[in-house]
Amino acid sequence: MSGIWVRLAALAEFGPSRKLVRAAAGEEILLCRSQGQVFALSNVCTHLGQPLAAGRLMSGQIHCPYHGACFDIRTGTALSGPAVAPLRYFPVELRDGEVFVRI
Secondary structure, three states, rough: OOOOEEEEEEEOOOOOEEEEEEEOOEEEEEEEEOEEEEEEEEOOOOOOOEEOOOOEOOOOOEEEOOOEEEOOOOOEEEEEEEOOOOOOOOEEEOOOOOEEOOO
C-alpha cells in the first residue's frame, strides 16, 4: 500500500470525548481513541455526507449524530443503516505518544 505517514496529533490532545478531527490531503479525518488504540476514519458519514465528529463513540463504534448510522471504528464497516457503504479507513501508528496516519 502506498502513501505517506503524516503526524496528525499527540495522544495528550485527546479529551474526554476521545475524538479529534484533523485535515490531511484535502480530507477531514476523524481520530477515535478506544481501549488504548487510535483509529482513523473519514469524518463524513456515507449516508448523507454529514460530519461524524459530534457522534457518540462507544464499544468500538461511532454513531452518526444526524440519522443514527453506526460504523466500526476498527474497519470503517457500516454496521447499521441508513448507511450501507463503509467509511474510508486510514492505517495508524503510535510513535512516542504521537499519532501518525498513512494518507
